[in-house]
Amino acid sequence: MNTTKTAGLILGLVGFILPFFLSLPGLSYAGHIALSIFLLAAFFWMLEPIPIHGTSVLVIFLGVLLLSGQGPLYKNAQAPLTQLTSQSDGFEVPSTAVTATNQVWIRDNGSWRAADVDIQPSGNSNVIIRSTELSEGMQIASETTHRSVNYTPRRYQDYVGTLANPIIILFLGGFMLAQGAVKYSFDKNLTRYLLKPFGSRPGAILIGLMLVTAALSAFMSNTATTAMMMTVIIPIVAQMGPGDRFKTALALSIPIAANIGGIATPIGTPPNAIVIAALQKEGIMVSFTEWMALTLPLVLIILAVAWFMLIKLFPAQISAFKTGSDVTFDRSSKAVVFYAIFMTTVLLWVTESLHGISSNIVALLPVAGLALTEVLEVKDIRKLPWEVLWLVAGGLALGLYMDHTGLATYLVSTIDWASLGGFAVIAMFAAVAVLMSNFLSNTVTATLLMPLAITIGIMQGSGSMNIVELALVVGVGTSMAMALPISTPPNAIAMSTGMVKTPDMAKTGVIIGVVGITLMLAYAILYWPLLLN
Amino acid sequence: MTSLYRQARFFIQWQSNPTAALDEFIHKIRGKNLFKPDIFDSVEGEILFSEGQRARHLYILLRGCVKLYKTEDGVPVQVTDIEPGGIFGVMSFFSNRLTLTQAVVEKPSRIFRLNRHEVELILSDDSSLSVMGRQMLTANLMDRYAQVVDLNVRMNTINHELDQEHTRLMEAMQELKSAHNRLVHQEKMATLGQLVAGVAHEINNPAAALENAVTYMTELLPSLFSEEQKGKTELGRMFFGWGLDSAKIQTAKNRDLERSLKAEFADLKSSEIRKLVLLSDEAIAQCRKLYRKGKISELRTGLNYMEAGMQLRLIRITSGRIAGLVQSLKRYSRQGSSQVESINMFEGLSDSLHVLGNRLKGTELDMQVDPELPPVKADPAELNQVWTNIIVNACDILNDTGKIYIRSEISARYVTIRIGDNGPGVPPDLREKIFKPSFTTRNSSGNYGLGLGLSISRELVMKHGGTLEVGESTLGGAEFAVTLPRYELTSNRILAELGVH
Amino acid sequence: MMNTNLFIMCVEDEGEVLETVLRDLQMYEDHFRIEAAQSVDEARQVIEVLLKDGLRPALFICDHKMPGTSGVDYLVELSTSPQMSKAKRMLLTGQAGHQDTIKAVNQAGLDYYLAKPWKPGDLQDVVNNLLTEFVIHNEENLLAYMAILDGEKISDAMRNRSLSDT
Incomplete structure (x- = not known):
């Protein structure tokens, strides 16, 4: 095991044990337990001595064991x-x-x-x-240090139940659709089909690629979209001469568009799930349509800015590309069934505000539909990224612990937020989210920051607006972290092609990060309040 | 008139019924009491007269059958049959020569024999007797003549048929000859075919290396002439020279050296270490100095120049190999000239071995032939075919792995080349059989030869007064020995060649 | 050097050809360990040491006609060995007869037959394809090979492995 992982292991265990020896005033016994789990999870997620989804299920396990009413610790606990x-x-x-x-x-x-x-x-x-x-x-x-004081244990089902949180089901539906798209080459064919009208000039091709990538990654995982788009751009890159800097533009455009595109829908990327679930817990329901209304304009503007930046930084020497061949969509009966289910689901999702059926329920359409028609067979279902669902579930569970035990409140209470003013708080969270997730997994960043953001939001009062805005900047901000190869898997893929040098990625990543934060803040002040009222 | 009529009547009767006519004749002789007719019976096989005797009698056959024989080369040949009424011994009797034939009685016969006196009496008689006698003789002669004509005609026909037969035979001979030539040619072609395949393979390796080396050089050269290389010409020249002289790659031998160099020059890549391994010790020492001083980029530049030198070396070696092979092949096949010359068999042997190099890859070859062999007279291309035949047979029988040796022997009048292997050998009872056409066992690559190889090889050797024999080799297998008479160019010989006696 | 857990073995007795092949393979030396031997016996010894050091074979490039064991026979041997059978096997030769080629295809599961002499660049194309196939079927981390092997195929393979966001 290399040094980072060893460090992570040690730090995590230390972090776990430490609170047992502390007695933080104002924090309940259960709060200390939650703090142990929090520190353990944070270090394990950051330094990955075990895989991140492993940490997530560990979080659930520890919570059930140490915090639930049926776990050994609280089973027969009676406060004296x-x-x-x-x-x-x-x-x-x-x-x-x-x-x-x-x-x-x-x-x-x-x-x-x-x-x-x-x-x-x-x-x-x-x-x-x-x-x-x-x-x-x-x-x-009679004993204030007893573990039952200031804590009412929840049922363990609540914690284990995070695995079947409606958001998880929503994502499962998204995963099934994405899997079907790959299986029937729908993503590939759709891409080539949609790229055709963009013509052959470098600038046009670039924006075409970015738009298609963003559109796809709004419904599929950003990483899978990136991998698929690589197969599209490698032949394009092959047409260019050796010194042509435009190769870098092409290679970078994909992770940028994929990450940004993932912001546009609830299912675009796992951090979004953290946002929605956290808001749901506070009783704030954001529909599919509402989410898109909140984020899509942001997405489009950032894409435009990114395109412009890439064109300017990496101008093309080649004047025109030879573009591709004919596209044939799979016409087998199963593929057609898939297309139908795909279209229907997306349509129902996007129009949620019109018909009012929760997108989580709509998500069961692809889950049931694709399975019972055997459009996705057992072997396909096995290939779904179940560990991502666990990752999100673990994040949700940690949020629950921090909320139930009062840890979240304790952590944020050390600073007097009210005096800072709403804007400053939002700006701070945006900056921290973008910065952290450049180094950590996006979902982990969202998981760690979300409970704090929500709690502060509650504390600041002035209705639900602040809560939503804070949650959004945290969730959306994590998707704007693209300066390093380790920031997101799409970045790693782009780097591995050898077409991008680290300084280029850092430069563009920083620019996008800054622009993104600025835009989010602008939105928070100008646009979101309009929608949220 | 009556005598004429009677004469005519006798002649007609003689033609149709000679026996009756003869009876009348004898009756007439008895009537006239000229003499006592000598009429006797003889038995089968009795010889009335032999060849080459004085003819003292005239014979008339009254009944039975007599055959006349002539002896040719001690073998009696039947000349003719005498029927009743026939007169024989006529020619020699009247011409007073020795008898031409031998008369042998075929069936019990009755014979009327007349001596000169009796014949004279008949012929000088003034009655019808002499006429009868003359008529009989004339008729006999006419018969003979008819027989001669008949014989002539028949002889002509037979002659004609014989001519035709002769022509057909000549044609058949011609065809046989050309078929034989074709087979020889085919055998040669088959051998050549195998050879060409082998040579093509032999050339494959250097050709592949050559083509690729030229491509690398083309890629490499521009970088050596680039701006960055200014000021490095001394270094470059030194490394380039090392590259030109670098050793050839030997992975097994150099593995330990490679390992230790890899440990020592830890910052260099594997491909660069591989180049170092091929340098001389002094050169490696120089590289070591550069490395220890930290001048790694200079070392790398040097190695680039070394690469150029190595590629050139490769080009030189491989093109040389190809040229050598083509040369040997040309010498080997001597297209178009079937020249009988005075030759040193060593050259042809070497060329054949070179051209067969591919086939001999798996075998251990032990060649101990005196390069200065005394000349023999032969067609070099044909001899090469013989060597090829023997060597390929050996390779086949050894399944391409084993030992083959070649030795030479010089005696006062002959030069012998012995080619032996360590295969199963040829059992004594087959040692003559294998030289017969169409004797064939077969062949490791699954092809069946025409089976003519050894028989034609023997022919080609014998053509020039030599021999091709098989015996037991010193390694327990088969040994083929080709022996040819020495051909010294003395002045007599020269004159003989010029056709002067 | 990134990942040198995999090795490529070339077995060829003619020095000039071996040098040429090694030169062609130079571009892969940062990702694969390139090994050479001039006979099958030598190759076996070298591989024994490599396996002990924890390396695994990705590709074998063999000539056919060599002193000792022939290339085809060695490839048959490799195809039946559990440690070696996953590696790709190719023949680089001008001298495998009909029977030998059939044996190589049927019994050794030959992956490619490249005839000598080969056009400059052909060997690299074949090696690129074979290594890409090997890596896709046997390696966890495909990203490391994106730049050096067939990027398109590797991206596609990754897509089919249901990649997820984190």
């Missing part, structure tokens, strides 16, 4: 309670019932709340407490 009985000056309770910050925890109807108290020592190890919020007969925790 003491009932308040009136004394002359107040209530006499064990000193362990009062926290270091002079609070007691009241157990009321299955939930907990804290109350500030005045205390006075009282002889033995007890204290007298007084507070306007306390009354006779109330139950308070």
Whole structure:
């Protein structure tokens, strides 16, 4: 195992163990557990001693084990309670019932709340407490450090259930469609067909490629789209002379367009799932159509800017390309069934706001349809990227822990966000998201940042607008990280062709990142508020 | 008138019924009491007279059959049959020569014999007797004449047929000759065919290397002349020279050296280490100096120039090989000249071995022939065919792996080339059979030869007074020995060649 | 040097031809270890050491007519060995007769027959195709070979491996 991975392993384990030795004031016992899991997951995801989807299921497992009501830790846990009985000056309770910050925890109807108290020592190890919020007969925790204090364990089904979250089903539907597209060469044929009208001049071909790539990657995985587009551009590149810089433009245009295109629909890329699921948890439903309305204009503008940038940075020496051959779509009966299901699904998704059927439900159409018609056979179904679903599920679970145990609130409470103003917060998250995901997987970045963003959003108040905007900049921002080969798999593929030099990728990646952040902020101020109201 | 009538009547009767006429004749003789007719019976096989005797009698056959014989070369040949009424011994009797034939009685016969006196009496008689006698003689002569004419005609016919037969035979001979020539030619072609295939393969390797080397050079040269190379001419020249003289690649021998160089020059690529391995020790030492000083890019530049030198070396070697092969092939086949010359067999042997190089690839060849062999008289192209035949047979029987040796022997009057192998050999009972046409066992590549190889080879050798024999080789297999008489060019010989006696 | 876990073995007894082949293969030396031997026996010894060092064969390029074991017989041997059979096998020769060629195709599962003399560039084309095929069927990480082998085919193969975003 190489040094990064070893470091990751050690750091993760240390991070896991550390909170058990700490006692952070204001953070519940369960919160410490959540912190352990958070640190472990963060280091494991960042440095990958085990594969990232492995970390994700580990997260679910640890949560079930250590935080759920049926896990060994909380199975028979009962918070030690003491009932308040009136004394002359107040209530006499064990000193362990009062926290270091002079609070007691009241157990009321299955939930907990804290109350500030005045205390006075009282002889033995007890204290007298007084507070306007306390009354006779109330139950308070007699040991505030007990693990059940300030935490109501959820059922483990909630955590395991992230694996079948509706968003996961939505993505599954997307995966089935993508798999079918590859199997029946629909992606290839569609690409060649759509490229035809763009002609033969370098600039036109470039924008054609970018638009088609973006369109496809909105529905298929960015990586698969990139791999497929490589087969399209390699013959084109072969027509150019050795010194022609335009090769770099072509090679870079694909990952850029693929990553940006993935922003356009909920299923375009896994970070989007994190966004939608997080908003759903807060009761905010974003339909397929609404998502597209929010993101598509952004996508188109960034694509235009990217195209312009590529043309200027890497001008073409060749004047015209010889373009391709005839396209024949697969006409077997199964392929036709596939086309039908594909079109229907996409149509229903895009028009969600019109008919109102949730896109998650629509997603079951391809899942059931493609399987029962055997358009996708068992061997195809086995090839689906199930580990990505686990990756997202793990991310969702971590979000749940951070929310349920109050860890998220604790982490963000160290800074006084309200004073910063909405804009500054959005700008900060945008910048952090783009920066982090240049080095980390996009989904992991979204997973780690999303709970914080949501919590801050809630704290800032002013309705749901802030929450949506914060969630969006985090989710969308991760897709704009394209400066390094390790930033996204599409980048790695483009680099491996040998047509791109690292400085070129860094340059374009930084430009896109900056432009992207700027545009997102502009949108956040000008455009999104219009839609969200 | 009556005598004329009687004469005519006798003649007609003599023609139709000689026996009756003769009876009348004898009756008349008895009537006239001229003499006692000597009439006797003889038995089968009795010889009445032999050839070459004095003819003292005239014979008339009354009954039975007599055959006349003439002896040719001690063999009696029947000349004619005498029927009753026939007169024989006539020619020699009247011409007073020795008898021409021998008269042998075929069936028990009755014979009327007359001596000179009796014949004179008859012929001088003034009655019808002499007429009868003369008529009989004349008729006999006419008969003989008719027989002669008949014989002549028959002889003509037979002669004509004989002529035709002769012509046909001549044609058949001609065809046989040309068929034979064709077979010889085909055998030669088959051999040549095998050879050409082998030579083509032999040329494949150097040709492939050559073509590719030229391409590399073409690619490499521009970079050697580029701007960056200015100021590196000394270095370049040195490495280029090393490349020209570099050793040939020997992977097994140099593997350890390669490994140690790889460890020492850790920053160099495998292909660059491979070049270093082929350098001399001094050259490697120089490279080491450069490397230790950290001048890696200079070293790399040098190696580039070395590559150019190596490619040129490769071009030189491979084109030389191809040229050599073509030369040998030309010498080997001597197109168009079937010249009988005074030759040194070593040259032809060498050319044949060179041209067959491909076939001999798997075998161990032990060639110990004196390069200065005394001359023999032969057609060099034909001899090459003989060598090819023997060597290819050996390769076939050894399945292309084994040992073959070639030795020469010089005696006062002969030069012998012995070609032996370590195969199964030829059992004594087959040693003459293999030289017969159409004797063939077969052949590792699955082809069947025409089976003529050895028989034609023997013919070609014998044509010039030589021999081709097979025996047991010193390695336990077969050994073929080609022996040809020495051909010294003495002054007599020269004169003989010029046709002067 | 990127990945030198795979090796290419050339077996050819004629020095000039071997030099030529090695020169042709130079472009792959950053991704594959190039090994040479001048007889089958030598090749066997070299491979023993390579296997011990954890390397795996990707391609064998063999002449046919050589002293000792013939090229075709060696290829048959390789096709039955579990460690070697995944590698691609090609003949580079002018002298395999009809029977030998049939044997190579039927018993050795020959992947390519290139006749000597070959046109400059032909060998590289064949090697490129064979290595691309090998890598697609046997290697996890295809990205490393995108630049040096057939990028189009490799991209297509990756597409069929259901790549996902992370």
